[in-house]
Amino acid sequence: MQFSNEPVVRLNKACIFQGITAILQDVTFQIDKDEFVFLIGRTGSGKSSLLKTLYADLPLKMGQGSVVNYNLNEIKSKEVPYLRRKLGIVFQDFQLFTDRTVAENLYFVMKATGWKDRSKMKTRMVEVLMRVGLGGAATKMPHQLSGGEQQRVVIARALLNEPSILLADEPTGNLDPEVADGIFKLFQEINKQGTAVLMATHNHELLRKYPYRILKCEKGRVLDSNETEILEAKKE
Incomplete structure (x- = not known):
């Protein structure tokens, strides 16, 4: 089953599992078709598990979710290759033959x-x-x-x-700073041409340099910088 007229990613009260262990709970966010979003968090905080759920390597057992119009709750194994054709997946360790x-x-x-x-x-x-x-x-x-x-x-x-979104898991993690900067600028160019980007990173220099939206995996939750800024503004 597919949704229509949806953002490229939408999760609502999702629970992300590795096996029987809940890694992230009550995950709610969406990514629009032209957005660039950083995904951050300490090692083991759930970043890779979240990405794997988005490309249907891990099943979505609780909550609702859709990626490029595919319903993650109802997607069948035979539909997964079609979902992944609409995604671009970039790993840290290349995985080239x-x-x-x-x-x-x-x-x-x-x-x-x-x-x-x-x-x-x-x-x-x-x-x-x-x-x-x-x-x-x-x-x-x-x-x-x-x-x-x-x-x-x-x-x-x-x-x-021609994916609707690139999912990148630490794509510059093994590269020296100058090379990493060139790779990041390539992601920016791709984003400017209309492809959404969700990029997991430990590179805090990028976070300081580029004021993109941030999703942070922390203590079993996903914090959204957009929402955090709104909450902080309300306190002032």
Whole structure:
């Protein structure tokens, strides 16, 4: 079952579980189609579990939720690949096939998500590599690329199906500051072109430098900076 006319992410009184353990409770927030949102919190606070729930790697057992118009409460296993086609997922540890070229890594995802026309696949592969600044990297193996370049390949992979939102789990965590800054600016460019971004990060310099909305996982809850600012204003 799908919702219509919804924000790209909506959770209402959701409870996020790992197995039988509740990691986050009473989670309520939404992300609109053009938003850039930081997701922060200490290690073990529930950030990754929240992201996994959004891309249906963990089931939503309590509360209500929708992501890109898919109802997380009712989604069937056969529908999960269709949900993920509308998402871009970027991991900290790249998860590239090390025995395949950059092009073969991207072709693998396209085949897995229903692409069949080889000429269209090649055109799209070139488009996304150009978009992330790696136009000449198609024939290279991952080990021939720097860490920052590998992360750009991961972002290119995430963009293949023109996602409504990018979910990024510590995408700059293993990169030196200068490279990390370049990757972050790439996320900004993608966001400005209409793709929402939810980015988990420990990089407090980014939080200070860029005044985007913040969701903070803390003590089993998710605090929303928008709501926190409203509450603080009411106290004054």
